[in-house]
Amino acid sequence: MVPVSQETGQGVSTIHEVLERVCPAMHIAEGFLPPAHAVAWGVASAPFVVHGVRSLTREVREHPESTLLLGASGAFTFVLSALKLPSVTGSCSHPTGTGLGAILFRPPVMAVLGTITLLFQALLLAHGGLTTLGANVFSMAVVGPWAGYAAYRLSRRSGLPLMAAVFAGAFVADLSTYCVTSVQLALAFPDPSGGFLGALGKFGTIFAVTQIPLAVSEGLLTVLVMRLLTQSSGGELARLGVLVAGKSSRAVAR
Template sequence: MHMPDNYLSPATCGTMFALAAPVVGLSIKKVKVQLNEKKELAPMLGITSSLSFLMMMFNVPVPGGTTAHAVGGTLLAILVGPAAACLSVTVALILQAFLFGDGGILALGANIFNMACVMPFSGYFIYNFLRKHGHPSLGAISGSYIGINLAALFAGIELGIQPLIAHTANNQPLYNPYPLSVTVPAMMVAHLAVAGWIEAFFTYVVYRFVKQVAPQELYGSSSVEVSNTKKTNKLKKYFYYFIIVLLILTPLGLLADGTAFGEWSNSELLENLKQQHLANTLPKGMTHGLNYASPFSDYTIPGTPVSLGYILSGVSAIIIFIIIGKVLTTFYGRKK
C-alpha cells in the first residue's frame, strides 16, 4: 500500500496532501490536549510508531504473486486513540519514505491519508461502536479488518483513476497504467484474503493482552480502575519486549517473493507490461518524474547481509521513535 512516486499524477498528489493535512493537523491539536492531560502518552507515541513500523516490514505472499503487509492503524487507535494513532503512523510513513525509500515523497499525502487517516479513524469507529454495545473483542477484530480494507480500497481507486485523468491525446496513460477494473480487485483480493486477517490477528492478540494486564490504559476505557503508574510502566516494559521480538523476526518479511501491487520499480513495471502485452515502454510521466535516492533503500545497509540490514533498519527507526517519545516526555513532564 506504500505507493511510490510517479504512479500518481501531480494533481492527485496535491489533492491527497490537501485531504490528509487537515486530518493530521486536527490530530496534532487533539494529541497536544491529551499530552497535557496525561504525559504518559508521550513514550507511548514512540512505542506505537515502532509497532506500526515493524508490522509494515512483515511482507506476506498474497494471491497473484505479489505481497502485502499489516499496518496496525486500528490497534494503535485502540491503545492511544485515533488522533495519536494517526500521528504515529504518519511519523512511521515519513521515516520510511525519506530514510528507506518505502513509499514515495510526492505520494506521501496519499499514503498518509490511506494508512494514517482512513484506517485508524474508521477502524476505531467500528471498534468503539461494538465496544459500547458489549462486543469489544469483535470490535477489535472487525474494526481492524475493515479499516485496512478501506485503506486498500482508497489506494486502489487512487491508482485506478490515473488512466482516466492523466493521459496523452492518444489516451495513453501518463502515470499508473492500470485501470480501476484492475487496481481495485488487485488491492481488495490481497487485503480481504490475507492482509486483513493478519491485521485482525495482531490487533486482537495485543488488545486482549492489554485488557488483561492494564485495561485502564486502553483509550476510552470504561474500567473503574484508575490509572496506575506501576501497571503503566509494566505495560510499557511488555511493549518493549514485544518490539524486540518483532525486530528479531523482521527478516521473515524477506521470505515473501514478489513486490506488492502498485509498488514496483520502473524496471519491474516495464517487465510486467511487456509480459502482459500491454506496452513496450513506461508511461511518459513515470519516466520523467521524481527519482529520490533514499540512504537505505529497501531497508538495506551497505556492507551488511540483507537480513542484518533489515534488522538494523528497524533498530534505527525504533531509536528515532524512542528519542521523539523521550523529547515529548521531557517537554510535557516539565509543563506539569
C-alpha cells in the same frame, strides 16, 4: 520483467498482469502520481495531520503517563508496516498497524503516527515517496484509522465482545487503506476502456483479494496485543474507555 512496450487496454489479461504488479506495493511510489493529484491529496491530508498533532500534544500534556502507550502504538505500526507477508494471490503486501492506535487514542493521533511511519519509509527505504506522501497519508493515516475506529465503535455498540470489536476495527483499518489506494490509482490512471469505474473495479478486486488474509493477520495480531494490554495496562485502558472501569480485565479479555 515484462517489457514495457505492451500496449495498454489490450484486454483483461494485460490489465490484470499490470494490476497484480501494482497491488503489492501499498504505498504509491515516488513520482507516480501526476502533480495535480499529488498536490490535491496533500491538501486533503494536511488538516487531518495538523489536527492530529494538536490532539497528540493535548493528550501528552494532559496525560503524560500515556506517552509510553502512544509510543507502543506507534511502534506497532512500525513493526507491522515493515512486515511484508505473502498472500494467496502469490504477491506480497504488508499490513498497516493503524487500527490499534485508533482504537486506543482515537484516529486523529494515528494521522501523526502513521505519517511518521510513512516518512521513515519514504526517506530511508524509497518505499512510498515524498510527492505521494499526501496520498499515502490519506489512505493509511486518515481513512484507515477512521474506518477502523468506526467499525470498532459500531461493533461495541451492537454488543460484540471487546476482542471481536478490536478484530473488526483492525481488519477494516487495514482493508480500507488499500481500497483508498486503489481509488487513488484509479483516479490517476483510469482504464482506457472502462474509465474510472473500470479501473476501480479491477484495482479493487485484486487489492481486496491480496489484502484479505493480511487484514485477518493484522486483526489477530491487534487482538493479541490488546489481550496483552488488558493484562498489563488495565488501568490505562479503562481511562481510555476501552475497558469498562471496575470490571476485571480477565472477564473482558475473553
